[in-house]
Amino acid sequence: MSNRAKNIIVLLLVGALVALAGCEKQEDAGGEAAEKTEEAKSEETTDEKEEAEVEELVFAFQPQANPEALTPDAEKLAEHLSKEIGVEAKVFMPTNYAGVVEALRAGNADVAYFSGWPYLVAHKEAGAELVVVEERDGKPFYYSQWYVSKDGDVDSLADLKGKDIAFTSPTSTSGYLFPLAKVIEEGLVEKQGDPKKFFGEVLYAGGYEQALKALVNGKVAAAAASDYAYDRYLNDEERAKIEVLTKQGPVPTHGIAVRGELSDEMTEKIKNALLTLNKPENKELLKSVYGAEKLVARTHDEHVGALSKALELVGDKDDQKAAEDKKADQDKKADQSK
Known part of the structure; x- marks a missing residue:
């Protein structure tokens, strides 16, 4: 190979290396610029959040x-x-x-x-x-309880098979989640199963007071509520009619x-x-x-x-919200019919 050809090859290689270095520098600069842009956007969003005036x-x-x-x-x-x-x-x-x-x-x-x-x-x-x-x-915690009538024939959760019961709401922690988990733990309802396959009618009463009074008034055989609801929402005469069947928790x-x-x-x-x-x-x-x-x-x-x-x-099911929406619709229709 002639010296001239060798020189041309060397020049081409040098040129290629220079071009490659330039590209890498551009990419680095572009990456840094992009990062700075994202950081600026993030800082801008944070500033907007912090500076937003709440009236x-x-x-x-x-x-x-x-x-x-x-x-x-x-x-x-x-x-x-x-x-x-x-x-x-x-x-x-x-x-x-x-x-x-x-x-x-x-x-x-x-x-x-x-x-x-x-x-x-x-x-x-x-x-x-x-x-x-x-x-x-x-x-920072309390307990959930299943309550039953003192004059009833329920001595265990198993005795509630086919009987009407009251939860407070399908999104209540102590009035639904923990009491139902207790029933599942005892093997009476399948894991993430439908409680209606074990109980009779399942009432979502709307709150602790409503659930407990449904029990006191004989509308259901058992009700789920917090431990403190017993003293807070019932009078002496009402408390004398019911007792605790099971206790579950602790509940946050x-x-x-x-x-x-x-x-x-x-x-x-x-x-x-x-x-x-x-x-x-x-x-x-x-x-x-x-x-x-x-x-x-x-x-x-x-x-x-x-x-x-x-x-x-x-289970964290979407149908729990649907059940609550249904309960709200039922209440609305009941109010309109009065």
Whole structure:
């Protein structure tokens, strides 16, 4: 090969290397530019979230007893929090548990006070973030119980085969999830099975009080509710008619969560305002809503980890929301017919 040919080959190789290096540099520069653009967008989004001014907060309260009876106390609590936070506040009182979750998801509520299972759904579907939880008897949990009539013939869960029973709601933690999980654990209903294949009529009463009074009034053979509902919603005469059949749990206490779009600054203000309810002069105000004794800060993982086993047994089914929607429609039609 001539010297001239060799020189040409060398020049071509050098040129190729230079071009390749240029391409790599361009790619690196392009990648860095893209990363900076994404970072800028992220920072811009964060800044927008943090700088968004909140002029009004909507507090949603999970229904347990008669919503109309709960509303005045809820409004007093919201008024107190409004003064502490420095923004206007109003109360939203849905007719069922699913309404609380949907309000957060749709941005129609900013803060929600609800039980563990609906909170989990809201965390998943609406990005809800837990800020504080209740303490009862000094603990962030309570128990679910099956109640039966003292004069009845039910001595075990197995005796409920074919009998009418009352749950509170298909999305209630202590009034559905844990009591049904107990029935499944005893082998009376298949894992993630339909409770209607074991019980007679399954009534979704709408709250603890309604479920317990359905039992007291002889409409059902058993009712599921929280342990504290017995003292809170029944008088002495009514309590004398029923007794506890089984106890299951522990169940995470109710928590208060905010929708994910609220800024960190506003979330902190809400948390601090809620914790002022622990002051001696505010204790009765806190207790008036759901009977809580104290609020404490607690993380998502700390508080709802115990739900996993019950959810695995019962299943997180879409038809639970459908059942609740059906119950709401039935109530609406009943009201219209009056």
